Amino acid sequence: MIKTYLSLLLFALISLNSGAQITNSVYLDYSSLWHFYGGGWNGIYSYETFTTSYIDGDTSVNGQDYYKQFRYVHTITNSTPVTETYQLYGPSLLREDADHNFVYYYGGSESIHLFNDSMAAANIGDPLPALGANCNVENIEYLTIGSQTVKHLYGAVTNMTPAGIAEGIGYVGPTCAVGIEGNEMMVCYYRLGDSVCFVGGFAPEDFPEPQYMNVGTQELDNSEVMVYPNPASEQIVIDAVNVINWLCYDATGKLMATGSAEKQTIVDVSSWKSGIYFLHLISEEGTNTIRKIAVD
Numbered sequence: 001m002i003k004t005y006l007s008l009l010l011f012a013l014i015s016l017n018s019g020a021q022i023t024n025s026v027y028l029d030y031s032s033l034w035h036f037y038g039g040g041w042n043g044i045y046s047y048e049t050f051t052t053s054y055i056d057g058d059t060s061v062n063g064q065d066y067y068k069q070f071r072y073v074h075t076i077t078n079s080t081p082v083t084e085t086y087q088l089y090g091p092s093l094l095r096e097d098a099d100h101n102f103v104y105y106y107g108g109s110e111s112i113h114l115f116n117d118s119m120a121a122a123n124i125g126d127p128l129p130a131l132g133a134n135c136n137v138e139n140i141e142y143l144t145i146g147s148q149t150v151k152h153l154y155g156a157v158t159n160m161t162p163a164g165i166a167e168g169i170g171y172v173g174p175t176c177a178v179g180i181e182g183n184e185m186m187v188c189y190y191r192l193g194d195s196v197c198f199v200g201g202f203a204p205e206d207f208p209e210p211q212y213m214n215v216g217t218q219e220l221d222n223s224e225v226m227v228y229p230n231p232a233s234e235q236i237v238i239d240a241v242n243v244i245n246w247l248c249y250d251a252t253g254k255l256m257a258t259g260s261a262e263k264q265t266i267v268d269v270s271s272w273k274s275g276i277y278f279l280h281l282i283s284e285e286g287t288n289t290i291r292k293i294a295v296d
Helices: 114-121
Strands: 034-040 046-061 064-077 081-096 100-105 109-114 139-145 148-154 183-191 193-197 227-230 236-238 243-250 255-262 264-268 273-282 289-295
Touching: 046 081, 114 148, 139 193, 227 289, 236 243, 236 273, 243 264, 255 264
Parallel strands: none
Antiparallel strands: 034 046, 034 183, 046 064, 064 081, 081 100, 100 109, 139 148, 183 193, 227 236, 236 264, 243 255, 243 273, 273 289
């Protein structure tokens, strides 16, 4: 596998005015991140795609709050010479409704993408609760993400590890029929420092880094929160009023450090890899402010 890393982490502190509060979220989180692999033949050459899907900010449409979901795709075409391209798609607007379905907004209307409550209640022999599925649930696997247990449902395709649908995660692979050339399969899913993988042979560095540009939530007044220097190389200082705890995650959702906040808290980042990190600041009232920091 040819690995070429594109360094496009052009850090920008873009603070969204929306600051939308996402409600009814049991599965989705600002740290949610998906890795997909695909491959096929374009008629002349074989190719591979390595895709990172992630949430970067939120917005409101007609009073309804949505996450902004992006897809960053690295395509390797085995021509002579080998060519590599990177393409950013999005944002798609995604939310989790009161029934915990994943709902997309497109072209002025909403459509359900993942029926999470139906998946949670499904038993073997029930109709597979997947879009366009015409088969029944053939097998159920239980997955653990942190302290949460979710179901991985298989349809008629049970002899492939990257197959079926996963509650709160998405479509892993073929459901009722073997996929066609070019279909993607989910490799791993990450959330809040936890992960679950469906197929081996890949590493996180095989996939492009998310191109984060937006701050997630802004629940604390900016005047009450200062995080500096940014970018940082040795340490960051958290100077905040009304913050009692902090957690910092890398771009894949891995928890890097956590602690109790004081009036001025110093976090050592000297051993961290260069990249984008997300600092969660928890207030006395339980609100969560996310600040993006860069380590160089």
